[in-house]
Each structure stands twice: as C-alpha cells, then as structure tokens.
Amino acid sequence: MIQKPLKNGRDAFAIGVDYGTNQRCHLTTDEMKRYCFALDLRDDKELIQEYDEWHTKVSPEIKKSIIDAGIIRMDMYRAGNRMFMIVEAEDHFSLEEKAKRDAENPTVQKWEDLMWQYQQPLPFAKPGEKWMLMKQIFELQ
Numbered sequence: 001m002i003q004k005p006l007k008n009g010r011d012a013f014a015i016g017v018d019y020g021t022n023q024r025c026h027l028t029t030d031e032m033k034r035y036c037f038a039l040d041l042r043d044d045k046e047l048i049q050e051y052d053e054w055h056t057k058v059s060p061e062i063k064k065s066i067i068d069a070g071i072i073r074m075d076m077y078r079a080g081n082r083m084f085m086i087v088e089a090e091d092h093f094s095l096e097e098k099a100k101r102d103a104e105n106p107t108v109q110k111w112e113d114l115m116w117q118y119q120q121p122l123p124f125a126k127p128g129e130k131w132m133l134m135k136q137i138f139e140l141q
Contacts, residue, residue, distance in 0.1 A: 032072060033089045037131040040120050041081040048081060051118040061107045069098040083119075085131060095133075 041048050055076065066074060070093035077084045102108045122132055 031091050033091060033093055035087040035089070035095070036134040036136070037083075037085040037087070038122060038134055039083040039085070039131045040122055041078070041083060041118050042120050043081045047118050048078070051115070052078070054114070054118075059107070059111070062111050065102065065105055065108050069093065069101060071098075083131075 041051055070090040071087055072090060073086075073088040075086045077086075102112070116130070119130060121129055125132055
C-alpha cells in the first residue's frame, strides 16, 4: 500500500494513491469537505449505456487532475437519466480553483466536451450550468 502525506501538512495520510490504477484514495482523518451534485443525461438508452461505458475507462490524466485538485473520493450514481455525484475533498479544496484548473487543462476540456454529448442541464439550471451543487437538507448523526 502506498502512503502519501496530504497536501495540508497534517498527520493524516492518503492511502493507495496511484494515478495509473483504479485504487481508491482513503483519508484517515474526519477533516474533509463533501459536495453533492446532480445532472441529467440525454434520455436515450444507447447514449446512457455509452456514458456508463466511458466511466469504466476514465484516463489516468483525468483521474490525476481530480486527485491533484484535492479530491479524495468521487462516486457517481445514476437512476434512469438522472446523475448524482458525491465528492469528498481535502479541507483546502476550492470549487472555483478546480474549475479554473480544468479550464486550463486541454485533456480535461476534451473529456468535458465528450461528456457533454451525453449530458444535459437540469430543467432549472442557468445557462452554461452542468453539474449543479445540491443543498443538504438532512443529516443523521
């Protein structure tokens, strides 16, 4: 198992960080941010199947851009054509900084353009919005 100190300099470690494999990264501390997003796919069974297939073969460069931004874990779920994504990130993570880095990364832009062929905004999204940040309305502790 690979251990790598987190960028924030705390005594926590990310376990299993490997940009070239599907190994997951686990944080051994409770200090992190969680974001939940929603998005719709085009309501076409063939396109939805293709979208699912693309996500079984995400390139190491795309995974690296996600990890380098401070994202510790990203999970995506689908019900019909509705997508739900959970992002857990280091406490220094910034959505604005991630968006800026993505805009400057040609590989990420190529991936986003490809994915947009399958995606569509939620009915209440503003022009140009894709993944919409969801509001948390309940937490069981």
